[in-house]
Amino acid sequence: MYNYVIRRVGFMAVTLFLVTLIAFAVTNILPGNVALVILGPNATEESLAALQAQLGLNRPLYVQYFDWVLGLLQGDMGQSLRFGEPVAALIAERLPRSLLLAVTATLIAVALSIPLGVYAAVNQNEAPDLTASMFAFVGISMPIFLWGLVFILIFAVWFNLFPTGGYVSPTEDLVGSLHRLVLPASAMGFALTAYIMRMTRSSMLEVLSAEYIKLARAKGMSQRVVVLRHALKNAVIPVITVIAFQFSYAFGGVVVLEEVFFWPGIGRLTLTAIQSRDIPLIQGCIIVVALIYMISNFAADLLYAYFDPRIRYGGEE
Numbered sequence: 001m002y003n004y005v006i007r008r009v010g011f012m013a014v015t016l017f018l019v020t021l022i023a024f025a026v027t028n029i030l031p032g033n034v035a036l037v038i039l040g041p042n043a044t045e046e047s048l049a050a051l052q053a054q055l056g057l058n059r060p061l062y063v064q065y066f067d068w069v070l071g072l073l074q075g076d077m078g079q080s081l082r083f084g085e086p087v088a089a090l091i092a093e094r095l096p097r098s099l100l101l102a103v104t105a106t107l108i109a110v111a112l113s114i115p116l117g118v119y120a121a122v123n124q125n126e127a128p129d130l131t132a133s134m135f136a137f138v139g140i141s142m143p144i145f146l147w148g149l150v151f152i153l154i155f156a157v158w159f160n161l162f163p164t165g166g167y168v169s170p171t172e173d174l175v176g177s178l179h180r181l182v183l184p185a186s187a188m189g190f191a192l193t194a195y196i197m198r199m200t201r202s203s204m205l206e207v208l209s210a211e212y213i214k215l216a217r218a219k220g221m222s223q224r225v226v227v228l229r230h231a232l233k234n235a236v237i238p239v240i241t242v243i244a245f246q247f248s249y250a251f252g253g254v255v256v257l258e259e260v261f262f263w264p265g266i267g268r269l270t271l272t273a274i275q276s277r278d279i280p281l282i283q284g285c286i287i288v289v290a291l292i293y294m295i296s297n298f299a300a301d302l303l304y305a306y307f308d309p310r311i312r313y314g315g316e317e
Contacts (some may be wrong), residue, residue, distance in 0.1 A: 023286040078280035087284040098265035102250040108189030117200025139194025148260040151187040165262035184261040199242040202234040244300030
């Protein structure tokens with residue numbers, strides 16, 4: 001297990017290095033002049049040249065890249081061109097808000113999808129199964145921002161139960177914070193539920209047809225014991241993979257959903273950076289989102305061994 005963790009961390013380091021290459025390349029081929037964006041269309045050639053020299057934009061690209069990577073290794077993501085503040089500080093302020101939204105949405109999705117998937121598998125081809133399958137089809141077909149608009153229309157406009165958007169810090173007003181969190185987290189949670197439910201149903205159907213499940217039933221074990229104690233524990237392995245992927249998707253999805261609900265997280269920060277062509281901020285947001293993806297998948301791999309002790313990493317017996 002220890003050797004596996006070391007290998008995985010090394011693989012993550014290589015992946016992160018490739019992400020830095022891609023992020024730097026993509027942000028530097030974007031059209032437009034950063035200095036011109038900052039100074040405006042009436043800037044003179046002399047002022048543009050002076051600002052480019054000040055920002056280091058007149059240096060070769062490979063020099064800019066290595067300086068940026070060196071700064072990353074030291075915890076320095078550069079200075080935001082739009083806000084005039086350190087990129088790391090801007091991201092550190094908004095990242096917990098996006099994590100709160102993504103984690104809450106994932107918990108809602110898991111709480112809904114696993115019971116629904118198990119119930120659908122146990123009642124295969126019956127009304128509950130067909131209803132759950134129809135819900136999954138609708139859920140997969142609708143983009144995440146459309147779920148947000150539907151929830152706003154129903155719960156904020158028609159029934160006036162929740163605000164249409166905004167953010168309140170839990171340290172300032174816990175009740176107000178939860179009140180504003182419910183709608184975006186529920187919208188995102190419903191969008192994620194369909195994928196996890198389908199995988200739960202599929203995995204449960206495969207396990208329920210296994211010989212040891214038939215043997216357990218032949219021994220007179222109750223349906224509850226067979227399903228929850230024997231089948232679900234073995235069926236949850238592929239579901240963990242989907243949950244980890246959906247959490248990563250949720251974190252990436254906040255880029256759109258935060259704009260819909262005026263949630264001041266890293267998603268809206270990324271959009272602001274793109275609109276203002278704030279290259280250091282764009283690069284920093286890309287790196288953070290990539291890290292979240294890698295960490296969530298790494299955590300899923302570690303959970304496999306917890307739920308299934310038969311799994312051995314690194315060829316260990």
